[in-house]
Amino acid sequence: MRWSAGWYGGSARSRAPRDGTPVPVLEPVWTVDWPADCVRTVGDGSAELTVIGACGADDEQLWRALPTVRSRDWRTLTTWPGSYLVFARCGEVLAVIGDLSGQHPVYWRPERSGVWWSTSATALAALDGAPTDTASLAARMALAQPDVLGTRSLFRTVNRVPTGHLLLITPDSVTAARYEPVEPEGVDLRQAAPTVRDALTTAVHARLGDQPVSADLAGLDSTTLACLAAQRSSVAAVTFADERLRDDDVLYAARTAATVPRLSYRSVPGGPRTVYYDGLEDVRSLPVTDEPNAFVVTATIKRAVLDAVSERRAGGVHFTGAGGDAVLSAPSSYLSDLLRSGRRLRAWQHAQAHARLRRMSPLTVLRRARPASRTTLAETWQQLAAVLRRPPRPWVPQAQQPVTWTPLLATADWMAPDVRHQLAVELDTAAADRTDAPSSLTAWSDQQDLARVGANTNGWREIALTEYGVVLAAPFLDNEVIRACLAVPADQRAAPGRYKPLLSTAFTGTGILPDFVLNRVTKGGFNALAYAGLRANAGILRELIGPSSRLAAAGLITDAPVADMLARAASGLPTAQGALHLAVSTEVWLRQLDTSAHIWWEVNTHAAAA
Template sequence: MTDVAPVRSALAWGGRRPVWLVDAPAHRWRVMEAGDCRLLVAGDCYASEVELRAGLEAVRDEDWRALTLWPGSYWAVADNGETCAVISDLAGSRPVYFTPWDGTMAWATAVRPLVELTQTVLDVVSVMARMACATIPEITGTATTHQRIRRLPGGHALVIGRGRRPQVVGYEIAQAEVAFDEAASALRGALVEAVTCRTRSVRRVSADLSGGLDSTSLAFLAAENATDVLAVTRDDPAAPNDDITYATRIAMHPNLTHLVVRDGEAGLFYDRLLEAPRTDQPFTDAARWSMRYTFHSQVLARGTDLHLTGSGGDTVLTAAPTYLAALVKASSMPALLRHASTRARLRQQSTSTVLADAARLSRTGYRQALRDLAASIEFPAGSDRTGPTTLRWYAPLSLIAWLSLDARRELAKRARAAADANVLEDRGMSVRRATDDLREFGTYQAELTGQLEATGLPAHAPLLDNAVVRACGSVAPHQLQSCTTQKPLLGTALRGLVPQYLLSRPTKGGYDGNAYAGVRRNAATLRALLEDSLLASEGLLDLSPARAELARIVAGAPGRLASLEALLTTELWLASASSRPRSETWQPVKVTAHG
């Protein structure tokens, strides 16, 4: 029969459910077949040939989770003749999108090919919802930037079977919490394997060496497994901190070649914004692309086959402040007092205020949390009874106050509908919200990886490998926090492998100075983006408060940097999507109807 196939593609297998790989180097994908069973892994999968062949048994048994246990970060596609499963990673950093087409379900690892296949149009309301409530799936659902195209959540498989409706199936099994030391041991093994597999698979290895715990630990582990690792550190005069001190000390490792990039006047937030590589979906870090490219161009000039980053560490190795509610429920008073005192000191509150806030949150069930969310969306000026430091299970970005009344009512309606339809128990709210944060970070990481690869950098984020995510998620959220050190699970896991002075580091660097300088330097470009706002033209944004916020930050006053960044990069993406010419993605092809 006549069908279509993507251009510049290799056919992994044909038949009723053909799979193509587009612009994929041969070393990035492998296929195993036995009888009716076929297995594809694509991305960075470090399973041996023996392990992949054994995986065909899982394909036959439709044990999708078993196909997610190998080291690396990858997609898996499994077909046993009756059923095909397309499997993402736990975080969703290997995205899968799907849409009805021609009586079946078409899927891809990017939205754009499906847009050009189905000729669907922008879904601006869903874009707005994700901009304001990115970590709240009860608001965003699985919608993407285009109508009828859905995203597969992390930890799920898209299952397409003969004579059955396609299903989205969660493959991860809820596990009982384990002891802290057991989780640390699992994390140690997962990180060592993640780095070792990567460094031994290529000739030239490079790594971010920020001086922070995550990237610096990975760079040190890489140096223990490779003879010459190019480690690059960004010394940012606009955001001074002690990162450079820790990076310089670690760089004394004999297998590290240290490169310090001192930006001077280059590499601020929002620099060359209009030149940022286009991403498949909106991407808040588009505001930082020039800063990142200025930094990584030094690596590209020297050449690398694989570049390690610490991306994802803050998500999997720390817990949101709402973990205090879990401590209340656990009746762990000594720990609760220590952690509440620490938060009170950082937030300039009294310990009693924090304790009362944690107690209130512990009594707030799932339905009530969603109803509170709806109120805070619809009436952002008056619904928060206790101020911006109040602990809440759900909190939209503060830019919610910049949306039009109609837009806020739409989002509030979604929150109330989720509350009314709730069938979930109130137990495990901290774990549920941590999973939401992880999956949203996965959507971010997918675009970050795509943008870095568009500049030529073969970026890897080992901290989002499934084994690492599972180890970090196996302890109670409060065990990921310490009153004295950063990331206690990482510190215990890497004790003896990474210098203790790094693992015990109490401070963390920041970028606020760079962001404020970047806004001032690029004010004209940012004003123009707002004046041409597509969200405003669609009646979803009230430009006046957004303009006022930009003016305040340009003038040097403290402002809502994260909200402004989300709004401006969303407008940038929408402007790009509206003007993007149609490409030649598909071509007619003959495919067989069997096999």
């Protein structure tokens, strides 16, 4: 696993990351498994700057950024294309800046003589064997919004930098300081479209070089990236084409490859094992990740795609449309914001369109949206705390429940009473401590969706890199792409009757994407493979998250409701799939913590010699 770490303090530490490479000028800072060309440092004595990852700034741009470091304009250091970590120092002030999607998370833990920081919470916990934090795990499973508990990580004594914040360390303090506005300023869709096109084009082209290039070719998002890459490079495109999906991805992919120069195409047929939840009988066969990761559920499907890529070209960069849905669309919860702002006519017009798609009445759509329009984020958490103090609820599909700032997932109703009570206490505390909550439900939801998608994409990236030597690129999760897209109000991004209007407006008439792609209104789904996997692997899942699981031992699940949900799934009945994904991925991660022989630290020979 690629990670970075550093020490800020008055004395040298006796430990260093195992197999770590010291970063020139900035010792004691180390990187682990990062190639040399992904770690670049500039400095003039009064200021130092390091970027770690896929950063589109050239060396001259980094040198020109040193005055920015001296002026402590931290946000400007996050506006280059790519996905990267920033480490900046001016005098005794140090800033460690991750990204807006959680692909480069930042954690810290204080000690008497200084502060350790790292992009791996697990590594910091391994310094003294810090245990997992049950309340944080409960929040992650029940709420699936990473920032609810603020700076709490999944380990005790290890702190997490929330989304949109940076780690700021001085001789007197260590804090998570906000660098991104709580809410973006609104920009009309047509005005924002050229900015989105430029940001996305730059993000793709910055990752191209002499290495082989491959890409997913399925929905509108991944097709856009493949076509952008094909402007400058030959692209080996692949489409997962399991006949159980019954979508038209293959038809569009073949037509696109026949139209766009330098874009070759291959479909990847599914098989008995390319289903959800396959291959979980041995968690050692899965890559170790720093937190529970949703891609363990679909690992065999991802491997099938990467197998096809590797058969055609070894190594290189592979583009995925991950994050596209999060930045180009908006959940129907934006209707709550329209009601909150008094835009009732627009809310009614949009509700009518949503009702036609879902075959329900517009009044039903608005009734679901109205409660959230009358509450704040903190009030929602207080309400959730009250719910958790009562007996578990009967299961109702999420799509039938009222819209809310923070949905309470079915996993909350699987937990033991004492864990539910503990989570309720944490939510009350979080509600009292929250001082910078957005006024818009959509702004909050967008941030949380991106943080979740980015963290999960790291799991897919780990499979691609460790097993295939392929670097996964997700340009929709780049900072500037996120900023350009989310500046467009949600009711314009989710305009009824148009599919992803921001992307189609940005690229219509440019000749980059064929018109038939931009006019596409269909989207594939994986529900069939989810239910096939639930049926085929029912026994393995029953053992994995049954009474002998780590989750059960911690009170994070109880047997009866989980057994009932698995039985529903095996029978093909509607199931809380998201909740099952969370439970399975968390159990796999906990078992890996117990069984992994990974050694994070070694003796720091330089400090020992001193």
